[in-house]
Amino acid sequence: xxxxxxxxxxxxxxxxxxxxxxxxxxxxxxxxxxxxxxxxxxxxxxxxxxxxxxxxxxxxxxxxxxxxxxxxxxxxxxxxxxxxxxxxxxxxxxxxxxxxxxxxxxxxxxxxxxxxxxxxxxxxxxxxxxxxxxxxxxxxxxxxxxxxxxxxxxxxxxxxxxxxxxxxxxxxxxxxxxxxxxxxxxxxxxxxxxxxxxxxxxxxxxxxxxxxxxxxxxxxxxxxxxxxxxxxxxxxxxxxxxxxxxxxxxxxxxxxxxxxxxxxxxxxxxxxxxxxxxxxxxxxxxxxxxxxxxxxxxxxxxxxxxxxxxxxxxxxxxxxxxxxxxxxxxxxxxx
Amino acid sequence: xxxxxxxxxxxxxxxxxxxxxxxxxxxxxxxxxxxxxxxxxxxxxxxxxxxxxxxxxxxxxxxxxxxxxxxxxxxxxxxxxxxxxxxxxxxxxxxxxxxxxxxxxxxxxxxxxxxxxxxxxxxxxxxxxxxxxxxxxxxxxxxxxxxxxxxxxxxxxxxxxxxxxxxxxxxxxxxxxxxxxxxxxxxxxxxxxxxxxxxxxxxxxxxxxxxxxxxxxxxxxxxxxxxxxxxxxxxxxxxxxxxxxxxxxxxxxxxxxxxxxxxxxxxxxxxxxxxxxxxxxxxxxxxxxxxxxxxxxxxxxxxxxxxxxxxxxxxxxxxxxxxxxxxxxxxxxxxxxxxxxxxxxxxxxxxxxxxxxxxxxxxxxxxxxxxxxxxxxxxxxxxxxxxxxxxxxxxxxxxxxxxxxxxxxxxxxxxxxxxxxxxxxxxxxxxxxxxxxxxxxxxxxxxxxxxxxxxxxxxxxxxxxxxxxxxxxxxxxxxxxxxxxxxxxxxxxxxxxxxxxxxxxxxxxxxxxxxxxxxxxxxxxxxxxxxxxxxxxxxxxxxxxxxxxxxxxxxxxxxxxxxxxxxxxxxxxxxxxxxxxxxxxx
Numbered sequence: 001x002x003x004x005x006x007x008x009x010x011x012x013x014x015x016x017x018x019x020x021x022x023x024x025x026x027x028x029x030x031x032x033x034x035x036x037x038x039x040x041x042x043x044x045x046x047x048x049x050x051x052x053x054x055x056x057x058x059x060x061x062x063x064x065x066x067x068x069x070x071x072x073x074x075x076x077x078x079x080x081x082x083x084x085x086x087x088x089x090x091x092x093x094x095x096x097x098x099x100x101x102x103x104x105x106x107x108x109x110x111x112x113x114x115x116x117x118x119x120x121x122x123x124x125x126x127x128x129x130x131x132x133x134x135x136x137x138x139x140x141x142x143x144x145x146x147x148x149x150x151x152x153x154x155x156x157x158x159x160x161x162x163x164x165x166x167x168x169x170x171x172x173x174x175x176x177x178x179x180x181x182x183x184x185x186x187x188x189x190x191x192x193x194x195x196x197x198x199x200x201x202x203x204x205x206x207x208x209x210x211x212x213x214x215x216x217x218x219x220x221x222x223x224x225x226x227x228x229x230x231x232x233x234x235x236x237x238x239x240x241x242x243x244x245x246x247x248x249x250x251x252x253x254x255x256x257x258x259x260x261x262x263x264x265x266x267x268x269x270x271x272x273x274x275x276x277x278x279x280x281x282x283x284x285x286x287x288x289x290x291x292x293x294x295x296x297x298x299x300x301x302x303x304x305x306x307x308x309x310x311x312x313x314x315x316x317x318x319x320x321x322x323x324x325x326x327x328x329x330x331x332x333x334x335x
Numbered sequence: 336x337x338x339x340x341x342x343x344x345x346x347x348x349x350x351x352x353x354x355x356x357x358x359x360x361x362x363x364x365x366x367x368x369x370x371x372x373x374x375x376x377x378x379x380x381x382x383x384x385x386x387x388x389x390x391x392x393x394x395x396x397x398x399x400x401x402x403x404x405x406x407x408x409x410x411x412x413x414x415x416x417x418x419x420x421x422x423x424x425x426x427x428x429x430x431x432x433x434x435x436x437x438x439x440x441x442x443x444x445x446x447x448x449x450x451x452x453x454x455x456x457x458x459x460x461x462x463x464x465x466x467x468x469x470x471x472x473x474x475x476x477x478x479x480x481x482x483x484x485x486x487x488x489x490x491x492x493x494x495x496x497x498x499x500x501x502x503x504x505x506x507x508x509x510x511x512x513x514x515x516x517x518x519x520x521x522x523x524x525x526x527x528x529x530x531x532x533x534x535x536x537x538x539x540x541x542x543x544x545x546x547x548x549x550x551x552x553x554x555x556x557x558x559x560x561x562x563x564x565x566x567x568x569x570x571x572x573x574x575x576x577x578x579x580x581x582x583x584x585x586x587x588x589x590x591x592x593x594x595x596x597x598x599x600x601x602x603x604x605x606x607x608x609x610x611x612x613x614x615x616x617x618x619x620x621x622x623x624x625x626x627x628x629x630x631x632x633x634x635x636x637x638x639x640x641x642x643x644x645x646x647x648x649x650x651x652x653x654x655x656x657x658x659x660x661x662x663x664x665x666x667x668x669x670x671x672x673x674x675x676x677x678x679x680x681x682x683x684x685x686x687x688x689x690x691x692x693x694x695x696x697x698x699x700x701x702x703x704x705x706x707x708x709x710x711x712x713x714x715x716x717x718x719x720x721x722x723x724x725x726x727x728x729x730x731x732x733x734x735x736x737x738x739x740x741x742x743x744x745x746x747x748x749x750x751x752x753x754x755x756x757x758x759x760x761x762x763x764x765x766x767x768x769x770x771x772x773x774x775x776x777x778x779x780x781x782x783x784x785x786x787x788x789x790x791x792x793x794x795x796x797x798x799x800x801x802x803x804x805x806x807x808x809x810x811x812x813x814x815x816x817x818x819x820x821x822x823x824x825x826x827x828x829x830x831x832x833x834x835x836x837x838x839x840x841x842x843x844x845x846x847x848x849x850x851x852x853x854x855x856x857x858x859x860x861x862x863x864x865x866x867x868x869x870x871x872x873x874x875x876x877x878x879x880x881x882x883x884x885x886x887x888x889x890x891x892x893x894x895x896x897x898x899x900x901x902x903x904x905x906x907x908x909x910x911x912x913x914x915x916x917x918x919x920x921x
Binding site: 106 | 623646647648650651652690692693695696697699701702703761763764766769770772773774776777787788789790792806
């Protein structure tokens with residue numbers, strides 16, 4: 001008689017006494033928490049609608065030049081013959097200018113609107129990606145390594161959170177400009193692009209610290225759990241423990257944080273541009289348009305409504321989507 | 336002469352912040368603010384004018400007028416006032432040696448004696464002026480006004496480091512003006528430039544001839560100040576007023592409250608009235624909000640006014656055209672080109688390519704506050720004669736027209752100046768400035784120029800554009816000019832002579848000995864003979880030198896509440912005239 005290998009066909013289902021709970025057929029075993037969350041999300045109608053809205057804006061931003069081309073207009077061309085001598089547009093909307101023209105300059109509203117979606121989305125996505133990566137790495141390191149690493153990183157987090165971010169955004173522009181050779185050697189386009197870069201940097205620089213704190217706290221509680229201790233005991237290298245053992249358990253807070261920071265960055269960009277410390281001409285942005293259009297809201301309401309609707313729809317969709325994602329990952333908060 | 340320059344940066348002109356006080360004979364076209372320019376009139380004085388001022392028809396006494404102002408005058412110290420709004424408000428509080436009376440339907444300004452009996456008597460050599468003073472006049476607290484107080488006020492104006500915003504002609508023209516540093520120093524009491532032989536005579540001694548002194552004497556700087564009451568920088572809190580109103584309270588930057596001065600004697604004042612009981616100036620308001628409030632005139636807002644030009648976006652909200660005060664102001668705005676860096680032929684091509692009509696729209700100017708210009712001298716200055724050089728009347732499409740663009744391009748090539756580079760500063764954080772810069776860039780590039788716009792912060796742009804040797808060739812300040820009083824002497828010698836570069840006042844940085852000589856020849860003539868000559872110089876400068884393209888003459892267009900009566904434009908300041916305003920239903 002030989003001692004055979006364990007019967008590989010013996011499944012968990014055949015051993016009701018095993019430690020694993022019984023599963024229904026609708027929830028086959030082996031599903032990861034992310035997969036479960038994604039399934040929940042797919043059943044959430046609001047989440048689906050919001051995702052479609054976000055996708056719609058992403059497509060508009062990506063295909064802005066194509067859309068402007070179809071209309072046959074350029075966002076930067078002045079049509080002063082389409083405004084009267086007091087600056088009021090003489091047309092509301094026509095086949096050439098689908099959504100009319102700006103007061104005073106006569107630039108095309110539709111082209112500026114589709115191009116205006118670009119900075120909002122680019123800044124929000126880049127700042128989110130950067131902030132999330134840095135925040136997660138810093139949080140993991142601080143929480144897992146502890147000791148002086150933790151103390152240094154925690155101190156940096158506190159320091160960043162204590163900096164006044166508006167002042168930082170204002171002060172950084174001239175510094176970067178002088179590093180690039182001073183305003184004298186830069187074209188208006190260069191200067192506008194510098195502000196674009198500075199805005200991404202400022203938003204991500206101030207965005208990672210909050211996430212790093214959350215991750216650190218999570219890691220502190222996770223690192224004393226058995227599976228981590230076991231991994232450490234059998235000599236798994238630190239980076240493997242961090243990224244293979246801990247990270248998968250942190251997906252929920254990371255996804256939630258990222259999905260909630262997207263709309264926050266869209267509003268932050270628009271807000272800073274509205275205040276005049278964000279983007280400047282010639283880059284079109286919704287925040288800038290709102291700043292000018294508030295003076296015209298009685299005379300030319302469409303001019304103001306376009307960017308307002310754009311920002312509101314995008315931020316609302318992103319925020320609701322973020323909420324839905326959080327609910328999906330963390331069913332305890334389900335309402 | 337030192338002339339306060341206009342504070343305009345290219346397109347954004349806050350007229351209320353322009354320093355000038357010219358009596359500028361109005362062209363008499365208050366209704367015609369649609370570009371209709373009348374002819375010039377002689378400068379007018381009336382040395383025998385007596386008070387009281389003729390009553391305004393239907394005027395009622397009582398009530399409080401509220402002024403909702405988006406601009407904030409930096410000072411109400413009589414020595415320090417130079418900006419037009421400070422001058423206009425100061426007129427309610429301070430009487431000076433002379434003042435302007437606005438005559439007739441056209442509100443033509445006439446220089447009349449105010450606290451003086453006459454407009455001054457010049458000595459034979461022209462270096463001493465004697466003013467006879469009216470007797471038995473009192474400050475608001477009942478103390479008598481003495482001749483020594485006038486002398487002290489003049490001495491005080493020499494402390495220019497303390498009152499650094501005030502006018503400075505006295506430093507250049509009065510005796511020892513370059514050495515005397517005001518009454519506060521160790522030797523301050525000894526100044527030989529002013530004398531008071533008796534209690535009703537004031538003698539001013541000059542270092543060089545200054546025939547415009549009676550006009551200068553209308554500045555609030557020439558109001559009496561008792562030495563005992565002078566608290567220097569704090570004087571504006573409790574000034575000794577001589578006009579129809581006195582200061583109740585003043586919070587700098589926020590609010591000024593005035594009430595009736597019981598010791599103001601209307602019988603001695605040929606200009607002012609005292610219809611409202613009180614004035615309440617509220618500063619630092621939001622422009623759009625304040626103007627909307629004034630136009631809507633609901634409740635107490637009917638008694639309010641705003642003295643900035645109406646924001647163009649509010650035009651549809653003007654239901655009653657009489658709610659706008661319209662008229663001329665003594666300023667011309669130009670597009671300056673550095674003649675040392677751009678050859679004359681290229682300057683002419685720039686003038687040809689300039690997109691006047693589009694620029695006016697993008698810059699937010701309207702026919703109501705910017706009248707297309709074809710001359711340097713504005714219609715408000717005597718001696719103005721309307722002329723138009725071909726293609727230079729402040730209107731047109733310029734190189735936006737393809738044919739013109741091609742023509743300019745080929746002529747540039749003919750001159751061997753293809754891709755001639757034009758450089759200018761603009762405010763990167765000001766939307767109008769950046770849009771205007773984009774427009775110019777597009778049009779000039781189309782016409783075959785190379786362009787280099789340089790974005791600088793709005794807060795610093797005047798430092799850059801004010802530097803006469805800045806490394807750009809377009810748009811150096813002064814880009815606009817307002818006269819302090821009505822004469823070509825306040826324009827051409829100041830702006831176009833070679834020495835203007837050193838004074839930082841040069842339009843176009845001209846350095847031409849022949850032009851200097853021509854200007855000097857006219858300036859040496861009798862003031863009345865000069866009148867005909869300045870227009871010739873004007874034409875000569877534009878035809879043969881073209882240091883700047885005239886863009887527009889500024890005009891007043893400010894909103895008033897429905898209950899405000901007799902709101903007329905004061906063409907000497909380009910603001911509503913305050914001292915004859917009344918409330919229809921107090």
